[in-house]
Amino acid sequence: MKKFLALVTSLAMVLAVLTGCGSTSDESTGGDAAGEGGDTAAETYKVGLVILSGDHGFTGESVRHAELEAEALMEEHDDLEIVVKSCAEASAQITEIENLIAEGDIDAIMLWPTEGEALRSAAQTIVDAGIKLVVYDRLIEDFEGLEGQMMGDNFSIGEEMGEYLNTYFADDDQVNYLRFVGDSSTVTSQRSGGMDEVIDANKFNQINETFVTDWSTETAQEQMENWLNAHSDEEIESLDLIVTHDDEIVDGLMNALDAYTGSAQLNVKLITSVGGREDTMQKFENTALDVKFVTWFFAPSFIRECVDFTAETAAMGLPFEGTAVESDGIYLIPSFSIGNAGGTHYDFEQYRASDEYAVRYSLGDF
Secondary structure: OHHHHHHHHHHOOOOOOOEEEOOOOOOOOOOOEOOHHHOOEEOOOOEEEEOOOOOHHHHHHHHHHHHHHHHHHHHHOOOEEEEEEEEEEEEHHHHHHHHHHOOOOOOOEEEEOOHHHHHHHHHHHHOOOOOEEEEEEEEEOOOOOOOOEEEEOHHHEEEEEEHHHHOOOOOOOOOOEEEEEEEOHHHHHHHHHHHHOOOOOOOEEEEOOOOOOOOOOHHHHHHHHHHHHOOOOHHOOOEEEEEEOOOOHHHHHHHHHOOOOOOOOOOOEEEEEEEOOHHHHHHHHOOOOOOOOEEOOHHHHHHHHHHHHHHHHHHHOOOOOOOEEEOOOEEOOOOHHHHHHHOOOOOHHHHHHOHHHHHHOOOOOO
Protein backbone atom coordinates (compact mmCIF):
# COMPACT_ATOMS: atom_id res chain seq x y z
CA MET A 1 0.00 0.00 0.00
CA LYS A 2 2.83 2.37 0.82
CA LYS A 3 4.10 2.06 -2.76
CA PHE A 4 0.73 1.96 -4.42
CA LEU A 5 0.01 5.56 -5.33
CA ALA A 6 3.28 5.63 -7.26
CA LEU A 7 2.20 2.48 -9.06
CA VAL A 8 -1.18 3.81 -10.18
CA THR A 9 0.24 5.25 -13.39
CA SER A 10 2.30 2.19 -14.27
CA LEU A 11 0.09 -0.78 -13.48
CA ALA A 12 -0.61 -1.48 -17.11
CA MET A 13 3.07 -2.33 -17.56
CA VAL A 14 3.23 -4.79 -14.68
CA LEU A 15 2.99 -8.55 -15.27
CA ALA A 16 1.58 -10.49 -12.32
CA VAL A 17 2.86 -13.82 -11.05
CA LEU A 18 0.13 -16.40 -10.40
CA THR A 19 0.24 -20.10 -9.70
CA GLY A 20 -3.27 -21.57 -9.68
CA CYS A 21 -4.33 -24.23 -7.22
CA GLY A 22 -3.10 -27.68 -8.14
CA SER A 23 -0.90 -26.47 -10.99
CA THR A 24 2.84 -26.18 -11.43
CA SER A 25 4.59 -23.16 -12.87
CA ASP A 26 8.10 -21.88 -13.43
CA GLU A 27 9.79 -20.29 -10.46
CA SER A 28 8.80 -16.69 -9.78
CA THR A 29 11.39 -13.97 -10.29
CA GLY A 30 13.41 -14.04 -7.07
CA GLY A 31 16.95 -13.58 -5.84
CA ASP A 32 19.87 -15.76 -6.92
CA ALA A 33 20.79 -18.55 -4.55
CA ALA A 34 24.45 -17.54 -4.67
CA GLY A 35 26.40 -14.34 -4.99
CA GLU A 36 28.43 -13.23 -8.01
CA GLY A 37 30.61 -16.05 -9.24
CA GLY A 38 28.57 -18.61 -7.30
CA ASP A 39 31.12 -18.76 -4.44
CA THR A 40 29.18 -16.95 -1.71
CA ALA A 41 25.67 -18.01 -0.75
CA ALA A 42 23.33 -15.02 -0.54
CA GLU A 43 20.40 -14.95 1.84
CA THR A 44 17.12 -15.22 -0.02
CA TYR A 45 13.50 -15.15 1.08
CA LYS A 46 10.53 -17.07 -0.25
CA VAL A 47 6.91 -16.23 0.55
CA GLY A 48 3.68 -18.05 -0.34
CA LEU A 49 0.33 -16.31 -0.68
CA VAL A 50 -2.60 -18.70 -0.30
CA ILE A 51 -5.65 -16.61 -1.11
CA LEU A 52 -9.19 -16.78 -2.43
CA SER A 53 -9.89 -16.95 -6.14
CA GLY A 54 -12.22 -14.82 -8.23
CA ASP A 55 -12.56 -13.40 -11.71
CA HIS A 56 -14.88 -10.50 -10.86
CA GLY A 57 -16.09 -8.34 -8.02
CA PHE A 58 -14.28 -7.79 -4.73
CA THR A 59 -12.38 -11.10 -4.68
CA GLY A 60 -11.38 -10.82 -8.33
CA GLU A 61 -9.97 -7.34 -7.78
CA SER A 62 -8.26 -8.44 -4.56
CA VAL A 63 -6.49 -11.28 -6.38
CA ARG A 64 -5.17 -8.86 -9.02
CA HIS A 65 -3.98 -6.42 -6.34
CA ALA A 66 -2.17 -9.24 -4.53
CA GLU A 67 -0.50 -10.39 -7.74
CA LEU A 68 0.59 -6.87 -8.65
CA GLU A 69 1.94 -6.13 -5.19
CA ALA A 70 3.89 -9.40 -5.25
CA GLU A 71 5.45 -8.44 -8.57
CA ALA A 72 6.28 -4.93 -7.32
CA LEU A 73 7.97 -6.29 -4.20
CA MET A 74 10.06 -8.75 -6.21
CA GLU A 75 11.17 -5.92 -8.49
CA GLU A 76 12.19 -3.93 -5.41
CA HIS A 77 13.96 -6.81 -3.62
CA ASP A 78 16.28 -9.02 -5.69
CA ASP A 79 16.47 -11.54 -2.86
CA LEU A 80 12.70 -12.07 -2.60
CA GLU A 81 10.49 -14.65 -4.32
CA ILE A 82 6.70 -14.68 -3.90
CA VAL A 83 4.42 -17.46 -5.11
CA VAL A 84 0.66 -16.84 -5.36
CA LYS A 85 -1.86 -19.66 -4.97
CA SER A 86 -5.47 -18.61 -5.52
CA CYS A 87 -8.06 -21.19 -4.47
CA ALA A 88 -11.85 -21.39 -4.54
CA GLU A 89 -12.30 -24.08 -1.88
CA ALA A 90 -10.93 -24.80 1.59
CA SER A 91 -9.73 -28.22 0.43
CA ALA A 92 -7.67 -26.62 -2.33
CA GLN A 93 -6.12 -24.16 0.12
CA ILE A 94 -5.19 -27.04 2.43
CA THR A 95 -3.52 -28.89 -0.47
CA GLU A 96 -1.51 -25.82 -1.47
CA ILE A 97 -0.38 -25.27 2.12
CA GLU A 98 0.79 -28.89 2.28
CA ASN A 99 2.70 -28.42 -0.98
CA LEU A 100 4.39 -25.22 0.21
CA ILE A 101 5.47 -26.84 3.47
CA ALA A 102 6.79 -29.89 1.60
CA GLU A 103 9.03 -27.65 -0.51
CA GLY A 104 10.91 -26.82 2.67
CA ASP A 105 12.19 -23.36 1.72
CA ILE A 106 9.23 -21.09 2.58
CA ASP A 107 9.94 -18.32 5.09
CA ALA A 108 6.39 -16.98 5.45
CA ILE A 109 2.86 -17.71 4.27
CA MET A 110 -0.01 -15.27 3.99
CA LEU A 111 -3.37 -17.04 4.27
CA TRP A 112 -6.67 -15.48 3.19
CA PRO A 113 -8.88 -18.37 4.31
CA THR A 114 -12.13 -19.33 2.65
CA GLU A 115 -13.38 -19.66 6.21
CA GLY A 116 -11.22 -19.45 9.29
CA GLU A 117 -12.31 -22.55 11.17
CA ALA A 118 -11.98 -24.77 8.08
CA LEU A 119 -8.30 -23.78 7.80
CA ARG A 120 -7.40 -24.07 11.50
CA SER A 121 -5.59 -27.42 11.23
CA ALA A 122 -3.73 -26.42 8.08
CA ALA A 123 -2.69 -23.14 9.70
CA GLN A 124 -1.35 -25.09 12.66
CA THR A 125 0.84 -27.19 10.35
CA ILE A 126 2.39 -23.97 9.06
CA VAL A 127 3.28 -22.81 12.55
CA ASP A 128 4.49 -26.29 13.54
CA ALA A 129 6.81 -26.29 10.54
CA GLY A 130 8.48 -23.11 11.78
CA ILE A 131 7.06 -21.00 8.94
CA LYS A 132 5.81 -17.53 9.83
CA LEU A 133 2.06 -17.21 9.26
CA VAL A 134 0.00 -14.09 8.58
CA VAL A 135 -3.80 -14.31 8.23
CA TYR A 136 -5.77 -11.81 6.15
CA ASP A 137 -9.39 -10.65 6.39
CA ARG A 138 -11.09 -13.71 7.94
CA LEU A 139 -9.78 -14.52 11.39
CA ILE A 140 -8.96 -17.91 12.84
CA GLU A 141 -10.20 -17.14 16.31
CA ASP A 142 -8.13 -17.99 19.41
CA PHE A 143 -5.22 -19.18 17.28
CA GLU A 144 -1.71 -18.92 18.73
CA GLY A 145 1.63 -18.59 16.99
CA LEU A 146 0.76 -16.06 14.29
CA GLU A 147 3.08 -13.29 13.17
CA GLY A 148 -0.02 -11.18 12.75
CA GLN A 149 -3.55 -10.91 11.43
CA MET A 150 -4.65 -8.06 9.17
CA MET A 151 -8.10 -6.96 8.16
CA GLY A 152 -10.34 -3.99 7.66
CA ASP A 153 -11.55 -2.60 10.96
CA ASN A 154 -14.87 -4.45 10.76
CA PHE A 155 -16.00 -3.91 14.32
CA SER A 156 -15.40 -0.16 14.09
CA ILE A 157 -17.24 -0.10 10.76
CA GLY A 158 -20.21 -1.73 12.51
CA GLU A 159 -20.03 0.74 15.41
CA GLU A 160 -19.84 3.71 13.07
CA MET A 161 -22.78 2.34 11.10
CA GLY A 162 -24.81 2.07 14.30
CA GLU A 163 -23.89 5.59 15.37
CA TYR A 164 -24.82 6.92 11.95
CA LEU A 165 -28.21 5.16 12.12
CA ASN A 166 -28.91 6.59 15.57
CA THR A 167 -28.29 10.08 14.22
CA TYR A 168 -30.05 9.63 10.88
CA PHE A 169 -33.22 8.28 12.49
CA ALA A 170 -33.03 10.44 15.62
CA ASP A 171 -36.54 11.84 15.09
CA ASP A 172 -38.21 8.45 14.47
CA ASP A 173 -39.94 6.54 17.25
CA GLN A 174 -39.50 3.16 15.51
CA VAL A 175 -37.35 1.99 12.60
CA ASN A 176 -38.16 -1.31 10.90
CA TYR A 177 -35.26 -2.86 9.06
CA LEU A 178 -33.96 -5.88 7.14
CA ARG A 179 -30.39 -7.14 7.37
CA PHE A 180 -28.44 -8.84 4.55
CA VAL A 181 -24.98 -10.28 5.37
CA GLY A 182 -22.33 -12.16 3.43
CA ASP A 183 -21.64 -15.36 5.36
CA SER A 184 -20.92 -16.76 8.82
CA SER A 185 -17.30 -15.56 9.00
CA THR A 186 -15.76 -13.22 11.57
CA VAL A 187 -16.21 -10.39 9.06
CA THR A 188 -19.98 -10.74 9.42
CA SER A 189 -20.01 -11.27 13.17
CA GLN A 190 -17.81 -8.23 13.78
CA ARG A 191 -19.79 -5.90 11.53
CA SER A 192 -23.12 -7.01 12.96
CA GLY A 193 -21.78 -7.05 16.51
CA GLY A 194 -20.40 -3.54 16.26
CA MET A 195 -23.68 -2.16 14.98
CA ASP A 196 -25.82 -4.07 17.46
CA GLU A 197 -23.82 -2.74 20.40
CA VAL A 198 -24.52 0.85 19.35
CA ILE A 199 -28.04 1.10 17.91
CA ASP A 200 -30.99 1.89 20.13
CA ALA A 201 -32.59 -1.53 20.62
CA ASN A 202 -35.85 0.09 21.71
CA LYS A 203 -36.14 1.89 18.38
CA PHE A 204 -34.63 -0.38 15.73
CA ASN A 205 -36.75 -3.43 14.97
CA GLN A 206 -35.43 -6.17 12.67
CA ILE A 207 -38.57 -7.54 11.01
CA ASN A 208 -37.14 -10.69 9.40
CA GLU A 209 -34.41 -13.19 10.10
CA THR A 210 -31.05 -12.09 8.72
CA PHE A 211 -30.55 -12.95 5.05
CA VAL A 212 -27.26 -14.71 4.19
CA THR A 213 -26.28 -13.89 0.61
CA ASP A 214 -22.86 -15.55 0.18
CA TRP A 215 -21.77 -12.06 -1.00
CA SER A 216 -23.82 -12.57 -4.18
CA THR A 217 -25.68 -9.85 -6.06
CA GLU A 218 -27.99 -12.42 -7.64
CA THR A 219 -28.80 -14.12 -4.32
CA ALA A 220 -29.55 -10.80 -2.64
CA GLN A 221 -31.84 -9.78 -5.49
CA GLU A 222 -33.77 -13.05 -5.28
CA GLN A 223 -34.10 -12.78 -1.51
CA MET A 224 -35.42 -9.23 -1.76
CA GLU A 225 -37.87 -10.17 -4.49
CA ASN A 226 -39.13 -13.12 -2.44
CA TRP A 227 -39.59 -10.95 0.63
CA LEU A 228 -41.60 -8.38 -1.32
CA ASN A 229 -43.77 -11.06 -2.88
CA ALA A 230 -44.42 -12.80 0.45
CA HIS A 231 -45.49 -9.82 2.55
CA SER A 232 -48.52 -7.58 2.78
CA ASP A 233 -48.67 -4.00 1.56
CA GLU A 234 -48.70 -2.84 5.19
CA GLU A 235 -45.53 -4.79 6.01
CA ILE A 236 -43.74 -3.59 2.89
CA GLU A 237 -44.70 0.02 3.52
CA SER A 238 -43.43 -0.21 7.10
CA LEU A 239 -39.87 -0.98 5.97
CA ASP A 240 -37.65 2.03 6.72
CA LEU A 241 -34.09 0.73 6.48
CA ILE A 242 -32.00 -2.03 4.91
CA VAL A 243 -28.64 -2.89 6.50
CA THR A 244 -26.05 -4.77 4.42
CA HIS A 245 -22.38 -5.67 4.62
CA ASP A 246 -21.31 -5.28 0.99
CA ASP A 247 -22.03 -3.06 -2.02
CA GLU A 248 -22.54 -6.00 -4.36
CA ILE A 249 -25.37 -7.14 -2.10
CA VAL A 250 -26.83 -3.65 -2.42
CA ASP A 251 -26.74 -3.89 -6.21
CA GLY A 252 -29.04 -6.90 -6.03
CA LEU A 253 -31.39 -5.21 -3.58
CA MET A 254 -31.66 -2.13 -5.78
CA ASN A 255 -32.37 -4.29 -8.82
CA ALA A 256 -35.31 -5.81 -6.94
CA LEU A 257 -36.58 -2.53 -5.51
CA ASP A 258 -36.34 -0.67 -8.83
CA ALA A 259 -38.22 -3.47 -10.60
CA TYR A 260 -40.98 -3.77 -7.97
CA THR A 261 -44.46 -3.27 -9.47
CA GLY A 262 -46.66 -4.27 -6.55
CA SER A 263 -49.39 -2.15 -5.03
CA ALA A 264 -47.44 -1.20 -1.91
CA GLN A 265 -45.60 2.10 -1.59
CA LEU A 266 -41.86 1.61 -1.01
CA ASN A 267 -40.78 3.81 1.90
CA VAL A 268 -37.18 2.65 2.42
CA LYS A 269 -35.27 5.75 3.47
CA LEU A 270 -31.72 4.42 3.71
CA ILE A 271 -29.53 1.46 2.75
CA THR A 272 -26.20 0.98 4.55
CA SER A 273 -23.25 -1.01 3.26
CA VAL A 274 -19.50 -1.60 3.13
CA GLY A 275 -17.38 -1.14 0.02
CA GLY A 276 -17.10 2.03 -2.04
CA ARG A 277 -18.08 0.68 -5.49
CA GLU A 278 -18.70 3.09 -8.33
CA ASP A 279 -21.45 0.91 -9.81
CA THR A 280 -23.35 0.96 -6.52
CA MET A 281 -23.17 4.74 -6.19
CA GLN A 282 -24.58 5.02 -9.70
CA LYS A 283 -27.54 2.84 -8.66
CA PHE A 284 -28.59 5.59 -6.25
CA GLU A 285 -27.91 8.41 -8.68
CA ASN A 286 -30.14 6.78 -11.30
CA THR A 287 -32.98 5.33 -9.23
CA ALA A 288 -36.43 6.89 -9.20
CA LEU A 289 -36.86 5.78 -5.59
CA ASP A 290 -36.38 8.21 -2.73
CA VAL A 291 -33.78 6.09 -0.98
CA LYS A 292 -30.35 7.23 0.22
CA PHE A 293 -27.10 5.30 0.55
CA VAL A 294 -24.16 5.26 2.96
CA THR A 295 -21.22 2.85 2.70
CA TRP A 296 -17.93 2.38 4.53
CA PHE A 297 -14.77 2.23 2.41
CA PHE A 298 -13.38 -1.29 2.14
CA ALA A 299 -11.24 -1.77 -0.95
CA PRO A 300 -9.72 -4.77 -2.74
CA SER A 301 -6.42 -2.87 -2.53
CA PHE A 302 -6.37 -3.49 1.26
CA ILE A 303 -4.73 -6.84 0.52
CA ARG A 304 -1.57 -5.04 -0.64
CA GLU A 305 -0.79 -4.03 2.93
CA CYS A 306 -0.93 -7.65 4.06
CA VAL A 307 1.30 -8.79 1.19
CA ASP A 308 3.81 -6.10 2.23
CA PHE A 309 3.62 -7.11 5.87
CA THR A 310 4.09 -10.81 5.11
CA ALA A 311 7.00 -10.36 2.73
CA GLU A 312 8.92 -7.43 4.14
CA THR A 313 8.14 -7.62 7.86
CA ALA A 314 7.38 -11.28 8.64
CA ALA A 315 9.84 -12.84 6.20
CA MET A 316 12.56 -10.19 5.76
CA GLY A 317 12.40 -8.46 9.16
CA LEU A 318 11.89 -4.95 7.76
CA PRO A 319 9.71 -2.32 9.51
CA PHE A 320 6.06 -2.23 8.48
CA GLU A 321 5.13 1.05 6.79
CA GLY A 322 1.44 0.56 5.97
CA THR A 323 -1.64 2.36 7.28
CA ALA A 324 -2.92 -0.55 9.40
CA VAL A 325 -2.79 0.02 13.15
CA GLU A 326 -1.83 -2.89 15.43
CA SER A 327 -4.14 -3.78 18.32
CA ASP A 328 -3.56 -7.00 20.30
CA GLY A 329 -1.83 -8.70 17.38
CA ILE A 330 -4.44 -7.68 14.80
CA TYR A 331 -3.53 -5.02 12.25
CA LEU A 332 -6.66 -3.03 11.42
CA ILE A 333 -6.90 -1.02 8.19
CA PRO A 334 -8.92 2.17 8.80
CA SER A 335 -12.10 3.02 6.92
CA PHE A 336 -14.35 6.05 6.32
CA SER A 337 -17.94 6.71 5.26
CA ILE A 338 -19.19 7.67 1.80
CA GLY A 339 -22.77 8.60 1.01
CA ASN A 340 -25.44 10.87 -0.43
CA ALA A 341 -27.47 11.18 2.77
CA GLY A 342 -25.30 13.77 4.53
CA GLY A 343 -23.10 13.38 7.57
CA THR A 344 -20.43 11.24 5.85
CA HIS A 345 -16.68 11.67 5.48
CA TYR A 346 -17.07 11.99 1.70
CA ASP A 347 -20.06 12.57 -0.51
CA PHE A 348 -19.99 10.78 -3.87
CA GLU A 349 -18.13 13.50 -5.79
CA GLN A 350 -15.59 14.13 -3.03
CA TYR A 351 -14.85 10.41 -2.94
CA ARG A 352 -14.46 10.26 -6.72
CA ALA A 353 -11.84 13.04 -6.50
CA SER A 354 -9.87 11.35 -3.70
CA ASP A 355 -6.62 9.38 -3.75
CA GLU A 356 -8.49 6.46 -2.19
CA TYR A 357 -10.79 6.29 -5.20
CA ALA A 358 -7.80 6.45 -7.57
CA VAL A 359 -6.23 3.47 -5.83
CA ARG A 360 -9.55 1.61 -5.66
CA TYR A 361 -10.03 1.94 -9.42
CA SER A 362 -6.44 1.76 -10.65
CA LEU A 363 -6.96 -1.66 -12.29
CA GLY A 364 -8.39 -0.97 -15.71
CA ASP A 365 -9.71 -4.47 -16.29
CA PHE A 366 -12.14 -4.32 -13.31
